Amino acid sequence: MTRALATLAIAIVLAGCAAQPVQPWEKRLLAQRAMRMDGGNALERDFARQVETSREAARGGEGVGGGGCGCN
């Protein structure tokens, strides 16, 4: 079931099915720092990831080639 959901979710993001493409002048709200996919604060994000990976077995989904550490 999770696999089907995942496939569906990817399909929605990939599909070219937007009703009306968003024009440059309509992107003011999208350009805010808070709307960035990386959250806008590298230090905050990295610390949260470090706390999570030191206590949990899952990781990934946010970039590549991060240095490992003995905490996991």
Next chain:
Amino acid sequence: MQLTRPPLLAAALALPGIVLPASEAGAERPPGAGEVGLRYSHYQEYQPGAERIEVVLPALFVLVPVAEDWTIQGQLALDSVSGASPLYHDTLSGASGIGVDDVRRSLDVDATRYFDRASLAFGASVSREDDYDSDAVRAVATFDSADRNRTITVGVGYSDDTIDSVNGVAEHEARNTTDAQVGVARVLTSRDVAQASVTFAHGSGYYDDPYKVLDRRPGSRDERALSLRWNHAYDTPGEVLRVAYRLFDDSWGITAHSVDLAWRHPFANDFVVEPSLRYHSQSAADFYFDPPVGTGFVPGEPYSADARLSAFGAVTAAIKLEVPFGSRWRSDFKLSFYRQKSAWRAFGDGSPDLLPVSARTFEIGLTYEY
């Protein structure tokens, strides 16, 4: 003949400097101003019957735009761990009794070249601890569609780690990991952006925990993660809802679901309050065995009693306050609480006989943009 709106608008959009700078952003942000960030993070963990473990982590972030279309980004962190090493099972008390007092220094540097509708970044990370060294490199490229409503991200990375445990169990053991990521971000509406990405990692080498009496893990690990994000902007500038989900599985038999929710709400004087909630649930590794230690151990077969590989659920609740002062400075304070319990696992039972883990973090950050 009636040539109507499109040619007029197209000609108007070709005029220089009339689209507001902020509007030129697509799914990913082009290089902006330079930035310096300082952050102090403090982590404290409690477990019944165990000594508390404490981590302090001061970190520095610098982003420098160079020439017209380059940025160099650097990050330096120093974390000091003190207190006992984490003890998960009360029956394990004493078995991993080496007190931890370790310092980790890490440095990340990334250089990014921005093109008209693409970017290319190269980065390296170095991390040094008493017993664990890691060197990593990465390359990430992004490509925007002509209307900048879609961005494709492709990345590859390689990490070369060396383990020399202070108790002499692991002597110059190596672990190498290769990972790759493909992602697509899309502008859905003038206030919604979504991203889907998949990461694959293949690692081989030494995975055991040298500080545990019995810990034999497979010599390789394949991981997959699917992450989905959705960011929504409200009418009020600065008010944003962020939702993220990650599905993870690996060759050790672990499947995990993580959901993140954050709502950023600005108040009158521009200070921002951001409550957030995270839920994580995972199944146990195939070779994880419930306590007491030694149960199920077969010589030559993988075995671990590491609670990190057990089945459990965890919740993080956090609140962040962001206060700008002047037009260039921004400070933030964040408090979060983490709790892990075997009973909180979703889609199945948690591992029995685990003690709950609680942690509290406090962060204070300062950012200067120039």
Next chain:
Amino acid sequence: MQPEHQRLAFAAMASRCALVVDHDGDASTALAAAREEVLRIEAKYSRYRDDSVVSAINRAAGGAGVAVDDETAALLDLAAAAHAASDGRFDATSGVLRRAWDFGAARVATTEALAALLPLVGWQQVEWNRPHLRLPRAGMELDFGGFGKEYAADRAAAVLASHGIAHGFVNLGGDVRAVGARRDGAPWQVGVQHPREVDRVLARVALRDGAIATSGDYERYFECDGVRYCHVLDARSGVPVQGVRAVSVVAPLCVVAGLHATIAMLHGAKAKDYLDECGCAYLLVDGDGAVHRTLAG
């Protein structure tokens, strides 16, 4: 306007101009920079200044032509697009017709005077091969009056935004470009002037992003024998348009709003058809004073 807003009023391009922002810090640098930008465009494209680009182009009419910079080239491309989109009604070379129409003296142009001038009008004659521009006949004149002020409003808004202004607007003599909504997310309310009663507001239009521009027969006109002659001239006939009192258009950019409003006006009694076809959001007062609108507010 609200007391907490910072504003800068000045005169430029023969209009009253106002820059209004809602910003925490001191916005005076941003406001001054935006005004400088308006004045820069005025100086660069004014046909009244000998050192302007437009004067240089016009002096070279009938000669070898001139090479223009990128900004001017983009404006010329826009002039070409507007000429095509209006089927020749809008023409950046129509300024010479003013020699026949004396609005100060309320004098109707004679047929002979128009016949003498019309050969000098016509974008189709212009030799425009970026970056080379040549007006083939001596006496031809180019002017950016049809979109220069609107372009300046767009540029001034971009300057404000580049200084970190997120809430404000630029108003250059009624051509308004917003730089984001009000701080609380509510739109700016722009009053549209009544075409006959100077002190009355005909309607209010909500503006968050984007722009509104108005074209009307009340800006400059005279009446003679019961006929109103306004300053908007059809480049094909050289005669003022009839059948529209005012058009306001909302568009993402002020240049686009302004050109659509002017071209609609040039369609006279067919203005509504043009506006409906171009998909504009508009407010139209026709020749009988009837109001047609697709704009909410």
